[in-house]
């Protein structure tokens with residue numbers, strides 16, 4: 001057999017790699033790099049157009065951000081590679097260090113060699129002392145085993161032995177979360193639905209048909225320095241859902257998604273109001289398909305047979321007061337801001353304000369009548385078969401953290417022996433976290449034991465005092 | 470009439486409300502009581518007297534009562550949890566620091582750290598004043614029972630990290646002092662048997678005499694580790710609760726939103742810390758610096774993310 005140093009030198013590349021991966025300093029370095037990248041990603045705006053970096057930062061900084069590809073850190077391969085590296089290191093460490101780690105065997109060891117050790121004289125005889133020591137350790141929550149070795153009474157005890165599985169449990173939890181995220185990525189789907197009141201949209205993957213019966217948006221006025229603003233206090237979509245799980249009516253609110261029989265979630269994500277107009281020519285309605293109740297900013301209505309165009313701007317009013325800038329008085333009736341163009345030239349300097357119910361004479365015999373806006377609701381749909389894994393993994397991870405960080409496995413040794421007419425007790429302890437962690441508790445433990453081994457308090461001295469009293 | 474509370478927020482009119490002045494008066498009482506507690510606790514450093522600790526506990530408890538009253542009134546008047554804005558959450562961090570400190574003080578015997586811990590958390594509380602937005606309705610995205618649990622758990626982790634950071638700072642002072650004594654002992658062989666600073670003639674500035682009141686640096690390292698571990702457990706639970714909330718609220722566990730990524734930075738630094746601490750050679754000075762850096766990242770995720778980074782977003 002070669003000497004240890006030589007053995008080290010001749011270790012295979014494979015073994016050396018595993019050594020590095022199972023070294024605790026490896027995850028420390030990965031954590032540090034990961035934290036540094038995440039800090040950059042938090043501070044530097046992500047996923048915005050390149051020009052914007054030049055507006056926000058001095059040119060050299062913006063150049064550095066763009067050339068170092070710091071614009072989409074969280075989805076870049078080095079970032080993902082870090083997580084994978086950590087998983088690999090965690091796995092290697094689990095198999096090479098965490099699982100093989102055993103509690104020391106019950107063996108008679110030289111007590112003085114322990115970092116935490118103490119010696120106390122007992123005023124009691126050998127048998128009683130042994131009994132007191134065993135019972136004391138058991139009362140303090142230790143699992144106790146005893147042996148007679150070389151005429152001495154040995155106690156081997158441990159406490160919170162299970163806590164050493166904490167690291168294992170935490171690492172398993174982390175892995176279960178990663179599995180859940182992977183399952184969700186592989187088998188799940190998500191998407192957005194934009195549904196106007198009265199319309200139906202489908203979640204194709206699940207065969208669900210969702211009809212928006214009614215959308216409710218509620219707002220409260222809040223006084224600010226600049227004037228009144230309106231803060232949203234409720235968004236609610238009343239929907240009818242039809243699918244293989246049966247038909248149901250449901251209300252979907254922010255924080256209160258709807259869950260279908262097959263585990264598809266529908267979330268309240270956004271809302272809005274589509275502008276609606278009736279177009280009349282010489283007093284008769286003109287049907288212009290596709291625009292009714294659906295006009296959004298910059299949508300246009302080209303009036304047939306003319307070079308006149310109406311461009312929709314926005315809606316202001318009680319239906320959606322959150323759009324009103326601070327201090328701008330809210331119209332009593334929903335009001336549209338529109339532009340009218342003739343031969344591509346706007347006919348007015350300012351937008352035309354048209355309250356619901358009012359008409360606007362466009363020219364060439366056309367009249368535009370403002371109708372009440374139609375609400376739409378943006379719903380996110382999502383199916384995630386990995387969610388139970390993620391939830392379970394999260395619980396396991398937290399439990400593992402509590403086990404590993406809050407509890408501490410302790411192994412206790414005690415030896416009771418006869419020495420020159422007296423009984424001597426030696427106590428020692430080891431922990432997995434270093435002696436300093438258990439020092440104070442060890443002192444308390446030894447002092448508590450010493451109290452029990454002291455001469456009985458109601459001895460002759462007490463009687464003497466009483467006699468003179 | 471100029472209003473003290475309008476430094477940053479826009480909601481000036483809401484602040485002259487009688488309900489707001491009611492809860493702010495208890496808030497102000499708490500700021501004063503914690504300051505007194507910090508000063509009284511400092512008496513232990515210089516006189517090594519347990520009376521100072523006892524009196525400090527009394528003032529700290531009065532401060533806790535005043536702060537709970539303030540938060541309770543705010544809860545009552547607004548009709549929703551008081552930790553929905555920066556003022557409320559900072560206030561809760563300092564309340565948790567005070568409460569956790571009393572628990573840790575009793576459990577881990579770290580009363581000597583009280584002056585710094587209370588001074589730090591009182592500074593946060595005093596600073597919170599400028600961020601008071603008065604009584605506003607709760608926005609729909611926060612109308613969820615998750616707000617009762619996710620936010621307090623995360624804020625409790627910050628409180629633990631604050632105390633951990635204080636202990637690490639004390640570690641560095643104590644360790645420097647021990648090294649100074651060791652050096653002096655090495656130079657004068659006869660004095661080596663004595664650990665009394667005065668006997669060694671160690672040159673130490675007078676204002677540092679309080680380090681004598683601290684336990685050995687190895688104990689400070691252990692105390693900081695215990696407290697930071699509890700912080701990391703709370704942060705883990707808090708982030709997971711946030712992810713579960715995001716799941717019901719946004720339909721995604723994780724959005725890479727600055728608040729989430731900043732929380733991840735905190736988590737990673739303390740994950741590095743607990744791993745580092747398994748190495749005997751890394752305990753002590755290295756671990757203390759990581760703990761201090763960790764708390765700096767907590768302040769970053771609190772202030773930079775809430776004020777500067779989300780501010781960039783909201784003014785676009």
Ligand code: HEM
Pocket residue numbers: 552553554555558610611616619620623624707708711712713714715716718719722723724728729731732733770771774775
């Ligand atoms: C994975 C997801 C999440 C993580 C990691 C996370 C993390 C955090 C952290 C670290 C804080 C404390 C820092 C601070 O106050 O700035 C915090 C506070 C808060 N979080 Fe979350 N969170 C998550 C999801 C959510 C969700 C979905 C909501 C609600 C829609 C939410 C609402 C809040 C609120 C209201 C506060 C405290 C108020 C404040 O300080 O402004 N969080 N979260």
